[in-house]
Amino acid sequence: MPAGSVAQNIDRKSAWKAIGIGGLIAGTLDLTQACILFGWDIPKVIAGGVLGPGAVHGGVGVYLLGVVLHFFIACSAAAIYFAASRRLYFLVEHPLVCGLFFGAAVEEVMNLAVLPLSALHARGPYELRDLIQGLLAHMVVVGLPIAFSVRRFGGAVEV
8 A cells, every 4th residue: 555545545645534523512512502592492493404494393304304413514514614724724733722813703703604595594683792792601501612622633733
């Protein structure tokens, strides 16, 4: 086996591990805090982003779809951070600061792009308290786990 393919295989494994662990931790923390704050039917609201407002009256299938979509989004965020960290190595060197900023960016993308474009067409105006709470929550429960997972499991970054 050529030496390049071994290094490539190790890099691929570290990528999957960093993305998977970061996405699972961030997704679990975020979903738990959302359920605590807004109720345990929040996965139905998430599914409503694809199915429309009627999803909140759905059953177990709709609930599971919401959970799957939530973890897909969390793992997608982790994949974006991982991919960016391959070129912007300060993302790995400074996970605390970069993770906090990344969590804030995830919150803003959700509020300004994903939710308005979803089948729910969620748009403000939002209460300032809710905006601050969402921003701080995503900085801590989404940004930090992803950043520290990429640092811990992401493998070497070529400088």
